[in-house]
Amino acid sequence: MSHPFAVLLAAFFFGVSATPVFAQSQTAEVPARAQLAEATTQPVRRQETTAEFARVVEQVDEFAEEYGAESVLLVVDLDNTLLAMNQDLGSDQWFTWQEALQNSDQAHPELVASDFGGLLEIQGILFALSRMHPPEPGLPDLVEDLVTRKITTVVLTSRGKEFRDAAERELKRNKYNISPSTLEIHEKRGVFSPYSAEHPGKHGLSAEIIDDLGSPRRVTYSEGIYMTAGQHKGYMLKTLLARSTRASANQPFAHFKAIVFVDDHQKHVDRMQEAFAGDSIDLATFRYSREDGNVEKFNKSTKHHVIRDWDLLNGFIKTVLVK
Numbered sequence: 410m411s412h413p414f415a416v417l418l419a420a421f422f423f424g425v426s427a428t429p430v431f432a433q434s435q436t437a438e439v440p441a442r443a444q445l446a447e448a449t450t451q452p453v454r455r456q457e458t459t460a461e462f463a464r465v466v467e468q469v470d471e472f473a474e475e476y477g478a479e480s481v482l483l484v485v486d487l488d489n490t491l492l493a494m495n496q497d498l499g500s501d502q503w504f505t506w507q508e509a510l511q512n513s514d515q516a517h518p519e520l521v522a523s524d525f526g527g528l529l530e531i532q533g534i535l536f537a538l539s540r541m542h543p544p545e546p547g548l549p550d551l552v553e554d555l556v557t558r559k560i561t562t563v564v565l566t567s568r569g570k571e572f573r574d575a576a577e578r579e580l581k582r583n584k585y586n587i588s589p590s591t592l593e594i595h596e597k598r599g600v601f602s603p604y605s606a607e608h609p610g611k612h613g614l615s616a617e618i619i620d621d622l623g624s625p626r627r628v629t630y631s632e633g634i635y636m637t638a639g640q641h642k643g644y645m646l647k648t649l650l651a652r653s654t655r656a657s658a659n660q661p662f663a664h665f666k667a668i669v670f671v672d673d674h675q676k677h678v679d680r681m682q683e684a685f686a687g688d689s690i691d692l693a694t695f696r697y698s699r700e701d702g703n704v705e706k707f708n709k710s711t712k713h714h715v716i717r718d719w720d721l722l723n724g725f726i727k728t729v730l731v732k
């Protein structure tokens with residue numbers, strides 16, 4: 410651990426907080442005498458918000474220095490983290506708005522579809538037609554640098570498997586290539602059910618957690634891109650790690666000693682912290698806020714522009730494409 414024993418002694422005698430590397434939103438408590446030895450082995454739990462991906466790189470470097478590059482796992486979200494939509498129609502904030510409208514009023518005149526399946530179908534059309542860009546121009550280079558240094562990297566997205574082609578195409582077009590340094594798993598086919606109530610414990614999740622999560626939806630993992638269909642990202646990562654070629658019953662997190670997770674949604678950051686709360690692996694999570702301004706601008710807008718854009722596009726589709 411990065412804190413020397415002297416700091417712990419100071420904590421004990423002078424009441425200085427010395428719980429190892431708990432930062433910001435974590436409340437560090439002064440360890441009692443009986444807990445002092447235990448405190449030295451407590452895992453890192455760090456939560457930050459940043460608009461600079463360089464801050465994530467710094468954290469990866471810090472863990473890599475302590476444990477070695479091969480023991481650090483970087484997990485990065487896709488939408489509004491690695492890539493943002495070039496226009497509002499079809500963006501993450503557009504989808505969130507449509508989903509909320511559906512939940513409040515299924516007959517709302519601004520809805521593009523009356524049910525969730527219909528919304529996903531339209532989202533698929535928009536993913537297929539749209540281009541995306543990195544929120545920070547230098548982001549692909551920062552990721553490439555980590556991949557070159559053999560930091561195991563996984564893209565973890567809430568998108569479902571049906572949107573894989575569009576995701577891979579835009580990642581490639583924007584010069585992201587994580588496949589040389591990603592996690593290898595046992596699943597051969599790439600498409601699998603992440604957990605099963607009949608086999609609790611087999612894929613890293615207890616019967617209690619599986620019971621809480623309910624029925625699984627199928628996911629895909631290939632080229633380092635893990636498409637989890639809106640399921641709990643923390644537990645989805647755990648079941649992926651349990652499938653790693655280097656994981657075992659005694660080592661459900663394979664050889665990893667630290668995880669760095671980046672996502673624009675606080676919900677997913679919270680879920681990642683929740684899933685690993687009782688585990689000995691170090692975890693640093695970053696809520697990536699680079700696109701916050703664009704999201705807020707869209708949320709405050711009249712939405713007239715996206716309603717008009719969809720009407721235009723839908724009109725062309727209906728006119729040109731034969732059903």
Ligand SMILES: [Mg+2]
Binds near residue numbers: 486487490
């Ligand atoms: Mg996202």
